[in-house]
Amino acid sequence: MILYEWPRAAAFGRVIPKNKIYEHASANTALKDLFVREVDQIVWSHKLAPETVNLAATKQVAEIQIFRITARTATLDPEVLRAIDKAIPFPLIFELVYGNRVKLVAAYKRPSEADSSRWVVGDYFEGDWLLEDASRAPLPVALNLGALYERLLSPLVEGQTARLIPGTGDSPATSGSATALEEPISLEARIAQAEAIKAKTREVDRIKGRLAREKQFNKRVAINVELRAAKQELDQLTAGTAGTAATKYQEDDHG
Structure with a gap:
């Protein structure tokens, strides 16, 4: 920075x-x-x-x-x-x-x-x-x-x-070549992605907190299902951001 x-x-x-x-x-x-x-x-x-x-x-x-x-x-x-x-x-x-x-x-x-x-x-x-x-x-x-x-x-x-996002310190050039062909993404779209990741990360943390406090087995099972779904949604969001980073890298490196 x-x-x-x-x-x-x-x-x-x-x-x-x-x-x-x-x-x-x-x-x-x-x-x-x-x-x-x-x-x-x-x-x-x-x-x-x-x-x-x-x-x-x-x-x-x-x-x-x-x-x-x-x-x-x-x-x-x-x-x-x-x-x-x-x-x-x-x-x-x-x-x-x-x-x-x-x-x-x-x-x-x-x-x-x-x-x-x-x-x-x-x-x-x-x-x-x-x-x-x-x-x-x-x-x-x-x-x-x-x-x-x-x-x-x-x-x-x-x-x-x-x-x-864990692991984003790696160079975006290692992302798949398909993302390099995507249209450039505007700042507004990148901000929307960032805000969505931030919100979903908070949701995952809240669910983890509920899971840690819950003692009843059947309720823990239900919370675990909810947690897996939230993590999957977060993974999808972060995968999209990785693609954006790769596209930007190609533009900066070759533009």
Whole structure:
């Protein structure tokens, strides 16, 4: 996983008071308590826009905002990020800072098809913790801000999905050749796959927990049947993701 060297021309550097987030996100008492416990400071650090990165806006991505959150805890409740996403009407990339470490976090965010004034925010994807002074890479090459947004999100989606699937550290080139002939899969489709794997993994874990707690033999048999079915569904999802990885590998290697 990498960090990006945000362009100097895109620097914004504005501290955002928590109460401004509360106002725009209609925060209740529980959410405000989360901010108090977990968030030290919120900085709107960079603004990636046509005038700052010399890339054209698209219908869905007019600008990309970079928010840097200094946390008081090593884990940040996703509802904190979701509240900020609700308050800011642009796609966001978060840099989460704790101690001397930093990681990227983001959810795929798009205008609602039913109401373009509203935004749809998906699940959050996280990178690995890196040292604050780790070297940073230049922004990915892209033709417009929509493509840049996809290129910033893709490593987070693929990295988090890989952590959920045993054995995905192997090169995707070892997958069957048939997958290399498949049509390229969009970021939205990859995110849908990743979210489905995450949800099914949680379901498998919940069933395992029920099985561990159950003492009656006949109920354990029924739960085992349910567990096998859930594992099979998870295997089918992860097999599909492996095919996607192989296709992407072929594109990156030979495109």
